[in-house]
Amino acid sequence: MRTTPGSPRAWLRRHPLFGDSALAAVLAGVSIAATVVIGTGDTSGYGPAKAPDALSVTLIVLGLAPLVLRRRWPFVLLCVAALPQIALAALHYDGGSTAVASLILLYTVAAYRGLALSLAAAAVAALAYALKVILDDDPANWTRHTFAMVVAIAVWVVGRSVRLRRAYLAELVDRAERLERARDADTRAARAEERSRIARELHDVVAHHVSVMTVQAAAARKVLDTRPEAAKDALMAIEEMGRTAMREMRGIVGVLRTDGETGELSPQPGMGDLPGLVDQMREAGLRAQLWIEGERRILPPGIDLAAYRLIQEALTNSLRHAGPAARAWVTVRHEPSELLVQVEDDGLGGTGEFARGPDDRPGHGLVGIRERVALYGGILRIGPRHGGGFEVRARFPLKD
Structure with a gap:
């Protein structure tokens, strides 16, 4: 039964000392009044009671x-x-x-203590009652004693039931x-994973298209006076590359909308592209050349x-760092149990990791590639190519 906040019962639960004091006072008043009014009547069951006194x-x-x-x-x-x-029983008072x-x-x-202590309490109550029976002038009143024992057992069982129910609810x-x-x-982990995935997608889209646009703009600037066509x-x-980049970015960022709108959704690129x-x-x-x-x-x-993103990132870095006369080769090999992807160039890229020019800041490309390959249990190698240049190679296991 639920207690309504602000009700008298709820107030008493918040102030148990007041309720227990009132209970003790009422029982004391009733007991004293009963003994004074009844006088020497036998109200306790312990034989003829003495007249009440101080x-x-x-x-x-x-x-x-x-x-x-x-x-x-x-x-x-x-x-x-x-x-x-026990003293009242020994002195034959009511x-x-x-x-x-x-x-x-x-x-x-x-109801409020553990099983061991509650069993000890039952033993103490039984011992106290036995002492009162021994001191009683009429110890053979078995009907009264049996009733008292049944009531005590019932009270103990109810208390244990309340405690178990309270523990179960807790x-x-x-x-x-x-x-x-x-x-x-x-939920937080899923959001963090989704943000990381979106960050990788945005980086791949922005880095690739902006790099291509930068190279195209540089070429246009060099031939603007001599070759206007x-x-x-x-x-x-x-212009076309910028539109493509915006279209892909809308598709990726569309999943972040929270106002009920749906972004322009388009299929994700793949090896067919x-x-x-x-x-x-x-x-x-x-x-660049492609072999399948x-x-x-x-x-x-x-x-x-x-x-696809791995090849896109590798070609973008070759375009940025391999040099103006560099060549690049993309090899895709379909095998029964795995997919081999290899991108290599013969340019002037740095060693060890994707090279960066003096104006470039460390990006998420390498981290994103490693995460993508590791996510599907693949093996990745990034480093200098034998004979000069740079190489990115990945093996993706394929399950039936």
Whole structure:
């Protein structure tokens, strides 16, 4: 049963000391009033009771006072509360509602403490009741004793059930929180991976097209005065290359839209677009050639895009760093169990890694290539070519 915030029950749950104090005061008042009104009547079941006096009232108050702090030290207070009750039985006073205090403390131990301590509390309550029975003038009243035992067992079982239910609900809440945290972590990881993929795609698109446009612009500037028609052709190629770059960038960035719009979607490039890529590089001034060996087969989309981006990045770096008279060769070999991609040039590229000019800053091309190849379990080699130049070679395993 859920508690409405701001209700009296919710306030009492936030201030348990007030409720327990009120409970102890009510039980004490009822017990004292009952013993005073009834007088010497047998209300406790321990035989003829003495007339109430200051001692009996004091013992009743001491027997019910532990209820005030029952949530803090229930087991200790259960032991303390048993002493005034035993004293009342030994002196043949009417104990009033002091037995109820023992039941409440027994329930508190069972509901808020572990199994071992709750069993110890049950043993203490049984021992205290046995001592009161021994001190009773009528210990053979088995009906009353059996009823008291059944009530005590029922109270203990209810307390344990409440504790187990509370622990079960706490476990469900904790599990839900763990699942929520795990889901948030998975979402953040997926977003980071998607951002990394988009960054690689943007780099490949921008680096390739801007590099080609830069070379075309430089060529147009050199022949602008002497060969205006050639400069016009170079400017038209730059215009077309810029439109292509914008179209691809819209397709990539379109997935980042959050306002419900859809970007201009177009198929991702693949190995079938290699002839067009090589033609672009030739128009930009790189003497590139393409060889495709083996029986062509349909490649997985991821490997298809990764191999294309690798060739695009390698040719772009050859265009930028190999020199004006360099040649480049692209070899694609389809084998039954793997795809071999090799790009090499005979230019003046640097050693060890993709060379960079004095005006270039380290980019993400090499990192992106390594990530793409490693993602599909491939093997990558980047370095100087035997006999001069530079070489990029990758092997992608193909599964049936």
